Amino acid sequence: MARLVMKFGGTSVADLDRIRNVAQHVKREVDAGHEVAVVVSAMSGKTNELVGWCKEAAALHDAREYDAVVASGEQVTAGLLAIVLEGIGVNARSWQGWQLPITTSNAHGAARILSINGDELIKRFKERGEVAVIAGFQGVHKDTGRITTLGRGGSDTSAVAVAAAIQASRCDIYTDVDGVYTTDPRMVPRARRLPKIAYEEMLEFASLGAKVLQVRSVELGMVHNVRIFVRSSFDKPGDIDPHAEPPGTLICGEEEIVEQQVVTGIAFSKDEAQISLRRIADKPGVAAAIFGPLADASINVDMIVQNVSGDGQTTDLTFTVPAADYERAADVLAKARKAVGYERLDGATDVAKVSVIGVGMRSHAGVAARAFKALAERKINIRAITTSEIKFSLLIDAEYTELAVRTLHSLYELDKG
């Protein structure tokens, strides 16, 4: 007997047929003797419809009212799934954020979960064998009593937070991929699904744009040590043996990963632009003069590389922004030129970022050096390098992305089963 959280996204609950399929997944776990809490998103398309109405209602809309409107989508799915479950003989009830309650901060539209009371759910598991069907993505502000939403993808976070609150042995995220891969299988056919990945590695993957899980949910899982299992919602419920290990990727603590590889995976992003500011003054306040105006313009700055000054007076600064923001960033910097005092702005939009991730880097020297050598042998020029404890990222010409990713994937023996 285990206690499970099962999370289903909008595509998995898009209509009544799919909700019935979800109910069969739930029934399978209940029949296997598990205590189950289900977290659901809104039916696919519903959130967009509700958001569209809010935007039509007023260009500048009150985020509190937006939340009250948009949270209704998950409420509907939760009620419908509870009805379907009861229809097939599974004892169930729906819970909205305010009913549990799931209390959050006051940041409407992007609230953070503060606490979840899981006592009532556990009591009902024990006393009634009741499945809890919880509306994801939402909560209630602890003081005002108004409905909050967690922002897009927030249902993942809801699921992990519920799992922490009820001390679930696993939080199963049913999604449209069957796990986390060493790299994108569309680019590298030999990419393999990872049976396990450490929280920190997954955080890097998620931050780099892997759309499997919301970053916040991984953070929360790491803090509360919730074992998150990414699995496919396309598997037919009847084909799954609830007593066997299902296919998927477990996101867990490093200590649970016995055969840790040095490198876990390769992530990449083609939608990058590089900006280099030449001969800026090497003095305090310059970085603020550059990145302040960019932040004000909501331009997300990623890799930042600044060399130690050669002459002690001026230096070069390179960073990346999303390719779509390149023109705007150049404009912002042209206006700030006087305050920053750079000599020249060099830019490039045809660049890509390739990142190598693995907690094993912490205990292995020379991991990055091997990459530099392998790429040099392929005549791939590295424009910039940033490193962190468990990751290094390389900025290269976009046309070499596939070659670089395949080279690194083989180099770190990720091709092998």
Place this chain on the structure above:
Amino acid sequence: MARLVMKFGGTSVADLDRIRNVAQHVKREVDAGHEVAVVVSAMSGKTNELVGWCKEAAALHDAREYDAVVASGEQVTAGLLAIVLEGIGVNARSWQGWQLPITTSNAHGAARILSINGDELIKRFKERGEVAVIAGFQGVHKDTGRITTLGRGGSDTSAVAVAAAIQASRCDIYTDVDGVYTTDPRMVPRARRLPKIAYEEMLEFASLGAKVLQVRSVELGMVHNVRIFVRSSFDKPGDIDPHAEPPGTLICGEEEIVEQQVVTGIAFSKDEAQISLRRIADKPGVAAAIFGPLADASINVDMIVQNVSGDGQTTDLTFTVPAADYERAADVLAKARKAVGYERLDGATDVAKVSVIGVGMRSHAGVAARAFKALAERKINIRAITTSEIKFSLLIDAEYTELAVRTLHSLYELDKG
């Protein structure tokens, strides 16, 4: 300065354009210096969509889950209207049933309002000039904390209950008719809109199928002495002078109606069927043997006429059922024949019920007698008669409905302005 409740049904909030129109109605009253609470229904069609999903989810669905799903419709409208109001400079916030709270009984799907806390609303009127936008049709069960709905048309009841809770000087029901008429203007072109009608008269009208207001809302208005004003939602907000008396019908206490007529209006229903049971035993328990099985079959029995027995042993019993239920009712009674012991069942489906309503009947004798005489002069046969303190109903052949209604409308001087 007055305190108003304004209620808008599903057609009035069917899309963003109509919600914007509603917002202009609200702004007009706010600009006139009034304190305003708005009660809204779900966008037209939304409730049907949600109900359809519940039915698709399971034939026998948990009414508590049904309520959680269906109540989301009003939640969306309330949020959107609040956004639109704020967009045009009117301070507003939305309230869901559980937020005020509006506590109700546990009868999910047809709950009764038990209490509404209006203190916070009044405080916000005073301190912030804030318009309250309240989701109609819903509440929360006082013990379980689960969402309840009041049943179809429940938003009228929500509005009247809110008006009672905040001691509103008037509850304006914006609807697709501009008031209550002496009879159906489609049948009698000389029908007039009543400027005022007493609660009890309106209750009779509503019970007889006039679809202007839900019966329960009129009852609640009567108990709490809430002045209910039925008016048209089609009037353009800009065309209305907030300081002039708007066109519509005020439902109020008798004491507020100075020039009370003897008869206020004529209601009629053509969808009736008559059933007469001949020579049933005149003994205790027979009525139960007849009406029990009909109630079990959910057949609504209306007019019931039983004569005093002539021979002391048997009597005839006549009653009406909805025409659509006639065949079913005859079947039920055929099966119950042994228990009831009637000699013969006579039935007719081509009958109509015409009702004459007026609180003035209490103090005027012979009101019904004049009707009998006038109909006899027109050779209209009366099949059955039932009377109450402020109403009498006549069962006649359906083909004479229009003639009878027009005759009575003139007889009681309702044609005159």
